[in-house]
Amino acid sequence: MHHHENRAILLVTCQDKPGIVAAISTLLFNHHANIVQSDQYSTDHEHGRFFMRIEFEWQKDQAHFRSIQQALQSLAATHDFTYKLEEAQRKKQMAIFVSKENHCLSELLWKWKAGELYADIPLVISNHPDTQVEVESYGIPFYHIPATKENREEAEAAAIALLKEHNIELVVLARYMQILTSTFVSQFPQRIINIHHSFLPAFIGANPYAKAFERGVKLIGATAHYVTDDLDEGPIIEQDVIRVDHRHSAKDLRIVGRNIERIALARAVQWHLDDRCIVHQNKTILF
Amino acid sequence: MHHHENRAILLVTCQDKPGIVAAISTLLFNHHANIVQSDQYSTDHEHGRFFMRIEFEWQKDQAHFRSIQQALQSLAATHDFTYKLEEAQRKKQMAIFVSKENHCLSELLWKWKAGELYADIPLVISNHPDTQVEVESYGIPFYHIPATKENREEAEAAAIALLKEHNIELVVLARYMQILTSTFVSQFPQRIINIHHSFLPAFIGANPYAKAFERGVKLIGATAHYVTDDLDEGPIIEQDVIRVDHRHSAKDLRIVGRNIERIALARAVQWHLDDRCIVHQNKTILF
Amino acid sequence: MHHHENRAILLVTCQDKPGIVAAISTLLFNHHANIVQSDQYSTDHEHGRFFMRIEFEWQKDQAHFRSIQQALQSLAATHDFTYKLEEAQRKKQMAIFVSKENHCLSELLWKWKAGELYADIPLVISNHPDTQVEVESYGIPFYHIPATKENREEAEAAAIALLKEHNIELVVLARYMQILTSTFVSQFPQRIINIHHSFLPAFIGANPYAKAFERGVKLIGATAHYVTDDLDEGPIIEQDVIRVDHRHSAKDLRIVGRNIERIALARAVQWHLDDRCIVHQNKTILF
């Protein structure tokens, strides 16, 4: 995606009914905005849901953008649709949570520095000090918040305070090995992305690679999903697999698997940052 | 795709400029047509080309559809766009050309019978009799037109006559081992799909598997493309690859490869039949 | 694999210990047999299992082959290993079971006729008449044995009688929608291959595509496995997946999925026929 100065992304969700595309595209045309790319999908045209993503460009003037914002607000009220309007140029504020293993973290940081992830990263939080040097080498503040079963509430409160302080809009769990409480999750609805080290729903829970080894699977996978209160049950954003064979020990599967984990997670984060994901019930629409 | 009775696909191409989406979607809304799915893409928003594919539904009445047709015709003149409007329910007339090897033919026939390829197949033409029994077992007429360098013009004339007689809209070269003249090609612009047995542009020309074997590649591929006068140079619709290794002889590559050929060709044919391909210069836009 | 007249495949399994490779390769050398390809693997060199597959060629003479057979029998007794010795040229006797859906059957029959599956197919058995014409068009006898919960024992007895009569060595369940009793399974240990229409162990049991749709997965898969008494729990031979997205209905997943099912099943059958699979506990070693 191109993050030009005068480009915006509009995500729309509503009960499907005729005329929404016409109303929105006419609004944009009347405001001299040009649609650069658009995707639309309806679950079922009779009683279904309508989803749309539009990238458009406006004339280089914030007043102009604000007038589009206001017009959309009115239109949404009239037509009863939910929408999200984002300036493409604005970087989202993203925090990364990590434990000891750094493969997902390293991938995200490398892609971020290479310009493939369009975000600011004001902080990384970890329950272990292991990745501090790496994080700080990117000029990113690192916060060590030890977390145990005993201090979970305090630790989460400290984390939430930091996230709020930095206006964090996306939390990425890059192999963060603590379970988050529903208090935490409810603060960031559809804004926490986790990587699960299996092809969900296979091998839900702990030690998926050990279970995969026991079962003798010929492919192992990874699943990036939004976090909900139901562990490993949130809306799936991305999945990928890699071929393995009888020569792989359980430990080998873990090593091979982390190369899929980091790729699947990075893709999911990128799509979220580019406003390509809409969550509907327990699924994602990816444009 | 769903081939409902009252559904249509509209493909639009033009010089990019503001207002096209608004104009078309308003037209459809005014005619009580509901947009079910839409995709839009512009090569470059300043001086670029605009491409759009819309699936919509109208009220169950041919008069209603004709009024949409007429309105579109006027709009296209006003806004200077090119378009193609297809009723989803109407089956395209497709002919298959084949030589001796039947793997691509068998795949197409199986998928056609299974309902995955939405078309009528009024005839299969071959320069060899080998596949006659198979073709006729599907109730499809088989025409044996021997083709050699000497009789090429006559053979092509006979084929063209048959294709015209059956109002053929798509010619699929399912491993047809004769080169078509530009006379033939010009009769079916962007309506002949060929499968080339390599990952183009690698191994252009004859015997790609022998060349791939010589080069020691680790993947072999296949390329489905529209046929133009430039051999192996037409717009690519689909490509796929499969992993091979040092144990594969040139003959093994050919056997492995045909399993990729048939899959890539069937996908390309399906996308064409579902009006998902727009050719622009020497490339395809796939919605 | 090349099914030459004077080529054989030797599969060996035993407790790992030094000297097995030396003993067997020396035996073959002493009998003027040349090793063409060999693969060997041990689960763990201390107290592990040893697996080996050797392709070798002998001088063109059945007496010569028999002398190798006898020598191997003695050696196996001395060294306490289990082995299987197969002439590459001999075609295995394979039966296919099918219900109504023909996608896996068609793939197997096409590949068989194309020479990619090295076997004889003396019969196809079905609990429905739907595929009779297709099967018989290949010159293969078709047996319609209706199977219900009520007549399961009789139906299985009839099937077993036919399989025994034709000396069937491999039973392929090509989307056969009846559960086999343990009586049946025990007659063909590690010689029944089933295709399950999901990426096991995800979506065990009935209606995996409906479950996959509900869960919103981004990949769907298929699993070819040996049948044991534990439904969907037998040793996995092959798995594959294909990418899907939010636009796929549950029905679309089924259509997309059958294209993966047929490919995964055909690969598993081919590997079995080429003596590439060794079952160890609940896993397969694939050479």
Place this chain on the structure above:
Amino acid sequence: MHHHENRAILLVTCQDKPGIVAAISTLLFNHHANIVQSDQYSTDHEHGRFFMRIEFEWQKDQAHFRSIQQALQSLAATHDFTYKLEEAQRKKQMAIFVSKENHCLSELLWKWKAGELYADIPLVISNHPDTQVEVESYGIPFYHIPATKENREEAEAAAIALLKEHNIELVVLARYMQILTSTFVSQFPQRIINIHHSFLPAFIGANPYAKAFERGVKLIGATAHYVTDDLDEGPIIEQDVIRVDHRHSAKDLRIVGRNIERIALARAVQWHLDDRCIVHQNKTILF
């Protein structure tokens, strides 16, 4: 692979003839060495080449290993085979060459630190200073050797001196944008691995992504190969591809492509380090 203290890898190449496997496995057995894994392949059993890779374990004693070495040397002379014997535990000395773009370098360094690449990296050489901080953060010395057409000989001489000083056994060109002279290449036969940013032999030479964009391909690829005097023509070790579509600009292809480049290169390096590659004529045998 497991780099145990008392494990070795033996690679053997020779004219194919009966008895080699027997001779070598008997030698190992007689020296109380246990074969842990073995792979063997012959190009053609009549007048072909024989290739074998054996992993074996000996009793924990260097004297024991030396006696195996001596015995092998004699056997090689008798049977006229070429071999390479490597202790699995010994780390190869690897140098990385890089220019400005760091994606391949970062991948190699991350995998090296994660233990996935079993080597020492005594130095990184670059014709630009851009990656110095990153390299040194891993504790690896960084040498900046500016290279231009004018000073190529001197620059190469300086690099060769450094490589010799550090006993470098493998040179990895991780997007090093200078052409090496045949003087350089001849110093490291089959020991220089390059990553080419296309699916060779498509798009040989400069600017492959621009060419791929022009051709409208639907997959882009990367090729890791040994460097020979013929540019882009050396033996291929690994290739991989990724799907792209009409929305990718030439610049997007470059960004997507580097994610395939780094993966393909890292795999090729790993296989080389684990002694899995044998070069035969212009191809690789990968065990």
